[in-house]
Amino acid sequence: MIRVGELSIPTLDDLSFLNKKILVRLDINSPIEPKSGKLLDDSRIKAHIPTLRELIEKGNALVLLSHQGRPGDSDFVGLEEHSKVLSRYLGQEVEFVEDVMGPYALNRIRELRSGEVIMLDNVRLVSEELIEAPPDQHARSFLVNRLSKVVNSFVNDAFATAHRSQPSLVGFPVVIPSSAGRLMEREVSALAKIFNSETSPKVFVLGGGKVQDSIRIIENLSKRRLADRILTGGLLAEVFMIAKGMNLGKENLQILERHGILSLVPRAKKVLLAGAPVEVPVDFRVESQGNVIEESSTRISGIIKDVGPTTEEIYSSFIRDAGLTVLRGPMGVIEDERFRRGSSSLLRAALESKGYVIVGGGHMISVIGEAQLDPAKVHVSTGGGALLLFLAGESLPALEALSRGVKA
Structure with missing residues (x-):
């Protein structure tokens, strides 16, 4: 069992x-x-x-x-x-x-x-x-x-x-x-570590463009006190930065508005007021007039495309000390090779850490590439919607049916 x-x-x-x-x-x-x-x-x-x-x-x-x-x-x-x-x-x-x-x-x-x-x-x-x-x-x-x-x-x-x-x-x-x-069994055993009080600290790395889904996850992690640190990247990080009163610049606000994401800022504020341990980037790699430059999060002029090197170092230090790291969603626009470094660095820090690692979501899986993984230390989840709902604290009907089914 x-x-x-x-x-x-x-x-x-x-x-x-x-x-x-x-x-x-x-x-x-x-x-x-x-x-x-x-x-x-x-x-x-x-x-x-x-x-x-x-x-x-x-x-x-x-x-x-x-x-x-x-x-x-x-x-x-x-x-x-x-x-x-x-x-x-x-x-x-x-x-x-x-x-x-x-x-x-x-x-x-x-x-x-x-x-x-x-x-x-x-x-x-x-x-x-x-x-x-x-x-x-x-x-x-x-x-x-x-x-x-x-x-x-x-x-x-x-x-x-x-x-x-x-x-x-x-x-x-x-x-x-x-x-x-x-x-x-492997999927469920890996995810059960999220509830194991002996597995700590627990660090969740959340990014990508599915902001509403990620906020649902953060709400559940915070409510159930399952996360010691929540490290954000991608559009998710931008929403939480606005919720913290930070200025992203006109172009980045327009992008968020075009994606229909700005309406989630009040929800992000509520999560922060509830005490969720959410970290946001301190610097970024941005694109400005076709060039890639690094900028502090306090003075952003270009279009945000990836977390910057200082954020990589800070986030990696949390990950290396973690007993469990869950990575879901990239830190930047990984479809462009110039903006894969943030996601790759954090994944590498997780694989080099002593803790257990769960990788979920197609984008982060693609960052792994052909790397050889130790199944005793790393679990790559096959679940998309199932993993999301599990992390968001919702029931998985197939598991409930197995649990309550007829016995041999």
Whole structure:
């Protein structure tokens, strides 16, 4: 069992998975090249391999269930290409079944033998999967009703979708023995460190352009007293600087106004008045007439594009002394190589520190590049929305369903 707050979530170690038929919910939702249908990134597929290999080695037959895109979107496609990529990584055939819960799928599941793996088609082809509802209601859905009768157990390994309350994520634990897979377990175990009072000091590095989301996170961290330091960068830092009464210059104010972010300043002030330990940059790298210059935060004339070298040093000193560092969102406009240094420096400080490191969000993950990471020290989260809601203190329905599900 792994504990997160008040939840106790069963893992593969808590149930008997031996020579059974197991339904495994994955999240292999991937970027798709519209014209060719090819997958542009298969990192989410690779992340599930340890769970699948462990279950196969125990003689189980696996039925894989996942989604891709949403109806009406260009990336809403079947999972045949995904099954081919998965076959390559697993080193054995993953048979694609062009059905989800019809007679063909049910018969193929009944015929499954030990060690075989099939992948059902995109679960969002089933209209029920688009409905958000409580687990008990989803347990009565056609999807859960039909598939639960032809498998023995359910394994949820889809952390990136854990914030959804849809049939394939919350319905099965109500009716059959269920557990988290190894990827889900790693995600939850890493995030549980945020609540561990023995892991301190806790430093959160928040940046990027999703300011409203980040303020939600800060509000929760402050309310629950989970953060010792909150280091800000990007547009988020600019909002808090205005809340502190600092002058960013006309051009930067116009950019914030254009993004519809200035309206968040009163909310940021309220967070500061509540005592949130928010730090803002003391200097920046700015762009002025096409040139990159460094300016103090008290005298800004150019357009802010990254934190400056003194801020890097101050922030890095906090990070090096941290027992836990969570990085979500870049410090600058990392799409431009000239403004990646702030994010890279803080990430390097985190990796060199003695504390545990959680990296979340595609932008910060891209800064890591090909660096070799120690899994005992660094966790790179696959969750986007799920990670956000977790940090913002909101419940994750898939975890709650596993915690309260039927026992073996």
